[in-house]
Amino acid sequence: MPFRTYMDWVLHDPGHGAYGSGRLRIGPDGDFATAPSLGPDFAALLAVQVADWLEQLQRSAPAAHPLALVEAGPGEGSLAADLAGALNRDRPDLAACTELVLVEPNAGMEARQRRRLAGCPLPCRWSSFEALAQAPLRGVLLAHEVLDALAVERIVWDGALWRRQVVSLHEDASAGLSLRLEPGEPLEPEAAEGLHALGLLPPSPQRPPGWCTELHSGLDPWLCQAAAVLAAGPLLVIDYALEARRYYAPQRPAGTLMAYRGQAASGDPLVAPGEADLTAHLCIETLERAVHGRVPPGRGPARPGAGPAPPRPAARPRRSGGAAAPARGPAAAGGSPCPRRFPLAGLQPRWPAGGHPPFPAGARSPRWLNHPAWGLLCGDAFNVLVPYRGLL
Numbered sequence: 340m341p342f343r344t345y346m347d348w349v350l351h352d353p354g355h356g357a358y359g360s361g362r363l364r365i366g367p368d369g370d371f372a373t374a375p376s377l378g379p380d381f382a383a384l385l386a387v388q389v390a391d392w393l394e395q396l397q398r399s400a401p402a403a404h405p406l407a408l409v410e411a412g413p414g415e416g417s418l419a420a421d422l423a424g425a426l427n428r429d430r431p432d433l434a435a436c437t438e439l440v441l442v443e444p445n446a447g448m449e450a451r452q453r454r455r456l457a458g459c460p461l462p463c464r465w466s467s468f469e470a471l472a473q474a475p476l477r478g479v480l481l482a483h484e485v486l487d488a489l490a491v492e493r494i495v496w497d498g499a500l501w502r503r504q505v506v507s508l509h510e511d512a513s514a515g516l517s518l519r520l521e522p523g524e525p526l527e528p529e530a531a532e533g534l535h536a537l538g539l540l541p542p543s544p545q546r547p548p549g550w551c552t553e554l555h556s557g558l559d560p561w562l563c564q565a566a567a568v569l570a571a572g573p574l575l576v577i578d579y580a581l582e583a584r585r586y587y588a589p590q591r592p593a594g595t596l597m598a599y600r601g602q603a604a605s606g607d608p609l610v611a612p613g614e615a616d617l618t619a620h621l622c623i624e625t626l627e628r629a630v631h632g633r634v635p636p637g638r639g640p641a642r643p644g645a646g647p648a649p650p651r652p653a654a655r656p657r658r659s660g661g662a663a664a665p666a667r668g669p670a671a672a673g674g675s676p677c678p679r680r681f682p683l684a685g686l687q688p689r690w691p692a693g694g695h696p697p698f699p700a701g702a703r704s705p706r707w708l709n710h711p712a713w714g715l716l717c718g719d720a721f722n723v724l725v726p727y728r729g730l731l
C-alpha cells in the first residue's frame with residue numbers, strides 16, 4: 340500500500356489506529372509531550388492573543404451571534420481546557436459570549452477530551468469541519484501540532500526517477516511476517532514537476548539512490564476544510580516546520596518522520612504500527628503555497644504588519660524531534676476547490692522596542708519571515724506560528 344495509506348491507517352483507524360483507538364497518551368506520563376500537555380503556561384500566553392482576536396470580532400459586529408473558540412485536534416483537551424479557564428478568569432466579558440468547539444475525528448481521543456472538559460466554564464460541543472461549514476462561525480480556529488499528524492507521501496530516489504514509497508508485507512519462513520518499505524510507481528509527471536520548487540529536481544549527485552523524503556499531500560484538503568469553518572476570524576496553526584532548503588537538504592536522507600511511543604523516539608516509521616505516534620515536520624514553502632491558494636483574486640493580502648501579534652513562543656516540547664531528528668516532507672496541492680478563500684494578515688512581533696525576549700542558551704534566534712502577506716515565527720527551539728485571517 341502507498342505509505343500515505345499506511346500512515347493514515349496506523350494513526351486513524353478507529354479500531355487499530357494509535358489516535359483512532361485512543362491508545363496514544365499525550366503528556367509527560369504518556370507517549371510524547373506537547374507544549375499544552377506540560378502545564379497551563381502555553382495556554383496562558385496564547386490566551387492573550389486569542390482574547391485580542393475575539394475582542395476584535397466582537398467590536399466588528401457587536402450584535403452578531405456568539406463567538407467561537409474552535410480547536411482542531413485537541414489531543415487530551417489540555418489546551419482547550421486551559422484556554423477556557425484563562426479566558427473565564429481574565430476576560431469574563433468575552434468568556435460570557437464565547438463557546439468552545441472541538442473538532443476531533445478520532446473517537447478514542449474525543450472520549451478523553453470529554454472527560455477532561457467536563458467542568459469547562461465555557462459552553463462546549465464537539466463537531467466536524469463538514470458540519471461547521473454548514474453554518475460558519477465567527478471566532479478563532481486553532482490547530483496545535485495537528486498538521487504534523489496528517490498522513491504524508493513518502494518518495495524515494497532510485498537513481499533515475501522519484502518513486503512513491505510503499506509499505507509491503509513479507510512472509511519469511513524464519514522471521515515470519517514483516518513490513519518493509521519499498522519503491523513503488525514513479526511519480527506522475529505533474530507531481531514530479533512540483534519537486535523543482537522544493538529543490539528535489541533536477542537530480543543532485545548528493546542524493547544517492549535510496550534517498551527519501553516526504554510530501555504533504557494532505558495539507559491542501561485540510562486547509563480547504565478549515566477555510567469553510569469560519570465566517571470571520573483567524574486560523575492559527577502552530578507546528579514544527581522547516582524551510583525547503585533545510586527540509587530537502589541532501590544531508591537529510593530520510594526526511595523528518597519520527598515515531599513516538601512511551602517517550603522514546605524512533606526514525607523507523609514501521610515501528611509498532613498502531614501503537615506509536617507518527618509525525619512529520621511541515622515544509623514552510625509548501626505551506627505558503629497552500630495558503631496562498633486561498634487568497635481571493637482581487638482581494639489581496641492584508642496590510643503587512645496589520646495582523647495580530649503572536650504569543651511569545653513556548654519552550655520546545657518533547658515531540659519536536661530534536662537535533663537528531665531524521666527528515667521527511669510535504670506534498671503537492673490536490674483535492675477539491677476551496678469553498679471560501681482567505682485574505683491573509685501580516686504579523687508584527689510584539690516584542691518590546693529593545694528586541695525580542697532572551698532565548699534559552701544555545702537556541703538559535705527565531706526570525707521573522709517578512710512576507711508581504713503574512714509572517715511566521717520560525718526557530719529551532721520554538722513552535723512556528725502561521726496565522727492567517729478570515730474576514731476580520
Ligand SMILES: C[S@@+](CC[C@H](N)C(=O)[O-])C[C@H]1O[C@@H](n2cnc3c(N)ncnc32)[C@H](O)[C@@H]1O
Binds near residue numbers: 365413442488489
Ligand atoms: C499530536 S496530537 C496534538 C494534540 C494537541 N493539539 C496537543 O498539542 O497536545 C494530534 C491531534 O490531532 C487529531 N487529528 C488527527 N488528524 C486530524 C484531522 N485531520 N483534523 C483534526 N484533528 C486531527 C488527533 O486525533 C490528535 O487529537
